[in-house]
Amino acid sequence: MGADATETLLTNLLDKADQSVIVRALLVAGNATVRDVSLKAASAVAKTAVDSKRADALCAKLEAVLDKPPAKADDAKRILTTVLKLFGELAAGLSKESLLRVIERCTKLFGSDSHEITSSASRAGAAILKAAIKAGTIKAGEEPLTMLNGALEQMAGANDDVASRTAASAIAASAGALGEAALVEHGVVAKLTATLATKSKTAANARECAALAVGQLCLTLRHRFEPYSIPLFSTLVQAFADKDKKFADGAAVGAKDFIFALSPLSVKMVLPALYEGMQVVGGGGRSKVACCKANPNPNPNPNPNPNPNPNPNPNANPNPNANAPRWSAATSPRSSPSVRRAPSARASSSASLW
Numbered sequence: 001m002g003a004d005a006t007e008t009l010l011t012n013l014l015d016k017a018d019q020s021v022i023v024r025a026l027l028v029a030g031n032a033t034v035r036d037v038s039l040k041a042a043s044a045v046a047k048t049a050v051d052s053k054r055a056d057a058l059c060a061k062l063e064a065v066l067d068k069p070p071a072k073a074d075d076a077k078r079i080l081t082t083v084l085k086l087f088g089e090l091a092a093g094l095s096k097e098s099l100l101r102v103i104e105r106c107t108k109l110f111g112s113d114s115h116e117i118t119s120s121a122s123r124a125g126a127a128i129l130k131a132a133i134k135a136g137t138i139k140a141g142e143e144p145l146t147m148l149n150g151a152l153e154q155m156a157g158a159n160d161d162v163a164s165r166t167a168a169s170a171i172a173a174s175a176g177a178l179g180e181a182a183l184v185e186h187g188v189v190a191k192l193t194a195t196l197a198t199k200s201k202t203a204a205n206a207r208e209c210a211a212l213a214v215g216q217l218c219l220t221l222r223h224r225f226e227p228y229s230i231p232l233f234s235t236l237v238q239a240f241a242d243k244d245k246k247f248a249d250g251a252a253v254g255a256k257d258f259i260f261a262l263s264p265l266s267v268k269m270v271l272p273a274l275y276e277g278m279q280v281v282g283g284g285g286r287s288k289v290a291c292c293k294a295n296p297n298p299n300p301n302p303n304p305n306p307n308p309n310p311n312p313n314p315n316a317n318p319n320p321n322a323n324a325p326r327w328s329a330a331t332s333p334r335s336s337p338s339v340r341r342a343p344s345a346r347a348s349s350s351a352s353l354w
Contacts, residue, residue: 156195225261
């Protein structure tokens with residue numbers, strides 16, 4: 001997108017907020033192309049706002065958009081998740097006052113009953129805090145570390161679903177901002193592992209929180225969390241058949257996030273755990289269903305025709321070219337200037353790449 005077009009869209013968004021071109025485009029439902037183009041345009045606008053020192057002004061307008069959500073729930077969710085993403089892209093140019101304001105907005109969404117919203121808020125919180133630390137607007141030992149320690153304490157004492165979701169998202173957002181070193185330095189992995197393994201009947205929400213946090217950390221840290229998440233994945237799979245439904249449901253959600261963020265090179269390392277989970281008997285087949293839903297390769301045989309011999313006539317010659325006449329020196333296209341040779345397969349395939 002050209003600089004003039006981006007500037008026009010930025011001006012339009014600053015002037016018209018919820019009636020701007022970008023916001024109206026984001027409200028178009030059922031058109032992936034329009035949404036993809038709108039997201040790219042919005043990201044370009046955010047970068048221009050940061051470069052031109054108008055990040056705070058744009059942030060205020062986006063907050064105004066959130067304060068007047070569309071009437072339809074699906075439209076409101078699309079606008080919300082997009083604005084959260086833009087907050088993360090604007091963070092490098094925001095003042096501390098604006099940063100604290102948008103972080104507060106994110107934390108209020110951590111307990112949402114919509115996993116799409118909680119995960120978007122968690123990723124946005126991690127991006128905002130990370131950019132603010134890099135820009136020097138806040139210090140790693142202040143807001144991010146305070147959020148992490150508070151969330152770990154909340155996980156241990158969680159006694160309802162909202163507390164579980166809130167703590168899990170806060171752990172992922174703060175650890176995602178502080179980086180993978182914080183996972184060991186502040187005992188995050190050790191506390192998650194211990195909570196997942198506890199057998200206390202009063203720790204149902206704490207175990208659910210730990211399972212959700214593993215999945216959320218996969219989203220905020222991506223491949224940097226894999227050295228810790230891959231060993232924990234088998235624990236999540238085993239939890240699919242747990243008698244505690246809260247823990248089983250939390251493990252299923254965490255496993256989906258894990259698979260979604262998994263790098264392609266690591267897929268073969270987790271398939272054995274999934275296939276082992278498919279062998280679990282009992283629980284109404286819950287473990288098998290959860291494993292199938294989480295399986296990154298649900299169709300290992302992409303060939304829709306299981307018959308290796310597609311010839312429907314069993315009496316037909318399996319090699320139709322066996323009786324074809326062979327080329328002789330007299331009939332070879334090399335020796336006959338009137339016969340034009342077809343382009344080679346190599347030449348055709350090379351040309352198709354460009």
